[in-house]
Amino acid sequence: MWLIKMAWKNMWRNRSRTTITMAAIFFAVILSVIASSLKEGIFGNLVKNVVSFYTGYIQVHKKGFWDEQTLDNSFKSSPETEQLILDNKNVVMVASRLESFALASSVNITKGCLVAGIDPRKENMITSLEKKVIRGSYLKDTDYAVLLSQGLAERLKLTANDTVILIGQGYRGATAAGKYLVKGIVKFGSPDLNNRTLFMPLATAQNFYSADGMITSYVLSLNKTSHLQDIRSLLDGALGQAFEVMTWEEMIPEVKQHIQTDSSNMKYVQGILYLLICFGIFGTLLMMMVERRFEMGMLVSIGMKKSMLIVLLLYESVFTVFVGCLLGIIASIPLVYYLNRHPIRIGGETAKAYERFGFEAIFPASTEVWIFAYQGMVVLVIGLLLSLYPVYKVIRLDPVTAMKR
Amino acid sequence: MNTVIDAHNVSKVYNKETIPVYAVNNVHLHIERGEFTALVGPSGSGKTTLLNLIGGLDKPDNGSVFINELDITKLSTNELIDFRLKNIGFVFQSFNLIPVLTAKENVEFIMLLQHIKKSVRDARVQQLFRQIEMSDKMDARPAQLSGGQQQRVAVARALASRPKFVLADEPTANLDSKSAFNLLDIMAKLNKEEHITFLFSTHDQRVIERARRVITLVDGRIVSDTAAVSTRHEKADV
């Protein structure tokens, strides 16, 4: 106990030095927390944008569907299966889709397209499809009509209230053909989706493909999107061998790739930040050891065990680093929350580029607790590792040389 | 029986590979309990080196140092630290005290290292500050004390653990003569009343005169020792 008191007094023997060290750690923690939570927030936002285009965070298919996306790999929609999925407390809603291909024709133009039979209400809750309608109106469950993506409509030279003819291959080799009212045009940021997608109510699609009661996928709406892998494993276990559960990371690996590349760039920035902290802390430790060399020689001379002296010095540096870290974390909480509520908005050309792809040009900060904890821990660990320097110096301390003037 | 320090054949050589410097050269030294001895000699004569060898801060290249019949040259570095704590009081030329602790805490520090319980510590601290005549300055920081007062606190600290003897390397070198005499008076009084053994080095002629035994070193060798004279002097005193 007296050792702790002595360490505390030692910390303040050079007030400005300790304050500067603490301030350096304080700002380092704030900077790295903000950098980290912006990074997480931006990526989270990116993923949210991307998955809300079409895929959602998690989908359930019949096993093998993703590799061979045909109606032969569709399955019977059943309330029991839906219930199994909904039993996971993180799953809020399950939307069914029947997806396949067809040729879409207007008077004299024909284009291949992706036909998505959807539950209009649920689909809208997951992918906000209704918001993407730029002409005409959104679908109802019972409509015998379709929505055309804008690029596809342009190619077919069709607009709302025109008629489109679809020809394709139905379930188990049946011929699929039909004539549908174009109820609306939807615009997607992703060129891929914008150029080749067509939506119709699920029942209409099942009818078109002669696939009564069949669907190809469940798209899940989740409560929390942070522990995807856990949710996925749970669902995998619950649904068994017949189904495949896939996360957005598997369905759109390009985005995952992009995030990883950007993350590692960010790591360099943070690495430099940590390096600066290292130099800051190390500089003070170096100065302190020079300044107190004589005193430490004297302490060992009069009989203070080196181990005890080491503990004393460790208390001092751990206190300093810990207090700096703690204050940094405390101060960064309101800052990060502010950046979460009032995300950084960018304007001008960049914003337009973002919007063209259907992204909102905002950069919110993530307020996940682990970010604060993790960044605090990293700085703490750096501080502790650097505290090994005084330990090393004390182990090698020779009182006679130390006290020589 | 009453021998506290017994150094045999002690030598310390620096720069063995190049031009060897015999800082201490084949020294025999015998000190009894209750002695008040000054180690004198010109600068570079080996006073500090000899005191470091006796205090177990340094190891001789040759010879052995017995403290209370224990050969401390056989102890490991860690055993020596513990040995110093329990057996030897140290007073250095300056910067003896821990600047962040008060005078009282500095004296208490040695006892804390020995896990002595609070009531005993408090009583001892009170007694020591009375003896160094600084009871009113117990709560002052070293920076608030004069050089002489700091050295007196250092003496109190050296005595706190009831060591076998006190080693002081030029304890008065940084003091004006009034403070120097004052410190010497206190050391002499402690020696007389409590039979505390002091061995101190000094340059100062007036300090030398206060010693009861004067050992003179030149080039690492003892060239004179007034042991016989001082004994006679002591008898005459009583």
Ligand SMILES: Nc1ncnc2c1ncn2[C@@H]1O[C@H](COP(=O)(O)OP(=O)(O)OP(=O)(O)O)[C@@H](O)[C@H]1O
């Ligand atoms: N670490 C060392 N390396 C080399 N030589 C040393 C070392 N320490 C002391 N010496 C030499 O040993 C001799 C004795 O030094 P010491 O410090 O014991 O003398 P001293 O009598 O205490 O002198 P002073 O009165 O100036 O304090 C000197 O010649 C000194 O140069």
Ligand SMILES: [Mg+2]
């Ligand atoms: Mg000396």
